[in-house]
Amino acid sequence: MTLDADTIRLGYQLILARHPSDAEIESGQKTFETLPAMRQAFLKSREFRRKYDRLAAEFAQAQHPTLVHLRIPAAEPEGLHDTLLAEEFLDPALSARPDTLEDLRQMTSAEQRALRYLHGDLDYGAGEALEGPHYYLTTLAEPGPRLHALWRAWGDGAGFGAFLQAGLDDIALRPEIDNGQIRRLAGDRSVESIGEEAALLRRALHNALGPRIFLGIAEAPQAVLAHLAENGLFAPGLPSVAPVTPHPDYTTDLAGLSPEERHLFDAFTAWDGYAYDICRQLPAPTGTPAS
Numbered sequence: 001m002t003l004d005a006d007t008i009r010l011g012y013q014l015i016l017a018r019h020p021s022d023a024e025i026e027s028g029q030k031t032f033e034t035l036p037a038m039r040q041a042f043l044k045s046r047e048f049r050r051k052y053d054r055l056a057a058e059f060a061q062a063q064h065p066t067l068v069h070l071r072i073p074a075a076e077p078e079g080l081h082d083t084l085l086a087e088e089f090l091d092p093a094l095s096a097r098p099d100t101l102e103d104l105r106q107m108t109s110a111e112q113r114a115l116r117y118l119h120g121d122l123d124y125g126a127g128e129a130l131e132g133p134h135y136y137l138t139t140l141a142e143p144g145p146r147l148h149a150l151w152r153a154w155g156d157g158a159g160f161g162a163f164l165q166a167g168l169d170d171i172a173l174r175p176e177i178d179n180g181q182i183r184r185l186a187g188d189r190s191v192e193s194i195g196e197e198a199a200l201l202r203r204a205l206h207n208a209l210g211p212r213i214f215l216g217i218a219e220a221p222q223a224v225l226a227h228l229a230e231n232g233l234f235a236p237g238l239p240s241v242a243p244v245t246p247h248p249d250y251t252t253d254l255a256g257l258s259p260e261e262r263h264l265f266d267a268f269t270a271w272d273g274y275a276y277d278i279c280r281q282l283p284a285p286t287g288t289p290a291s
Contacts (some may be wrong), residue, residue, distance in 0.1 A: 003028065003034075016051065035224040062171070066115050067135060070184055071138075076138070077218055078242045094118050095120045096118055096120045098121070112130050113131070124213075142267050143269035143273050160253045186204040189197050
C-alpha cells in the first residue's frame with residue numbers, strides 16, 4: 001500500500017510548508033507506505049531542521065525583551081542615553097511618559113514585540129504596558145547633590161532654601177524632590193504616596209534588588225556599563241559616558257540653608273539615602289536580568 005498524491009502533497013504543505021514537485025510526489029508514492037513513515041521522514045530531514053532553526057531564531061528575536069530605561073532627573077550619567085540610542089541592537093526605540101503609556105498599549109502585538117528600547121520619564125512598572133518580556137535600566141545618584149542639581153535646573157531664580165520650601169506645597173514638584181528616586185523605583189509618584197515613604201522604600205528595594213533590572217550608580221557607572229556590554233546592549237570601552245558629580249557650589253549652598261530649610265533638605269533625601277547606600281554596596285552584577 002502506498003500513499004496517494006493528495007496525501008503526500010498535504011504532508012509537504014503541513015510539515016515543510018511548501019508545495020512538492022511532481023517528481024517529489026512520485027518519489028513519495030514509491031517511498032512512503034504509511035502516514036507515520038512520511039511524517040518521520042519529513043521531521044528528520046535537513047529541510048525541516050533548517051526550517052525549524054529559522055523559525056526558532058525568529059521566535060527568539062520576537063521574544064527578545066524590551067529594555068525600559070527609567071531616566072531619573074539628575075541621576076543619569078551624561079551621555080548614557082545618547083549612546084544607547086545610537087546602539088543598533090536597541091533599534092527601534094520609543095520615547096514615553098506615564099501619560100503616553102496608553103498609546104503604547106494600543107500598538108499591535110507585532111509593533112510591541114519589535115520595540116527594543118523604551119525610554120523616558122518613567123517609573124518602575126511602565127513595562128507592564130508591553131505584552132512581551134521586558135527588563136529595566138536605571139541609575140541612582142547621591143540624594144543630596146541630586147536635589148541640589150534639581151534646584152539648579154528647576155529653581156526659577158529662587159534660592160536653594162526657598163526652592164525646598166516651595167516644594168512642600170507644589171504637588172507637581174513635591175513627588176520628585178521629596179525622595180523621588182524611591183518613588184520611581186516603587187512605581188508611585190502620586191501625591192497620595194507622600195507620607196508613605198517607609199512602604200515605598202520596601203517596594204523600591206524589592207524592585208531594585210530583583211531579577212528584572214540593570215541598576216547602576218550614577219557617580220560610578222562603570223559596573224552597570226560593563227553589565228550592559230556583557231548582555232550586548234552597550235559597546236564596551238566607550239568613553240562618552242561621564243559620571244555624575246556634585247556641583248562645585250553644593251557644599252556652600254548646603255551650608256547656607258537655615259535650620260528649617262536644612263530640616264526639609266534632610267527629610268527630602270533621607271529615604272532616598274537609605275536606598276542609595278544599600279544599592280551602592282551591592283556587588284557588581286553578572287548575568288542577564290530575568291524577563
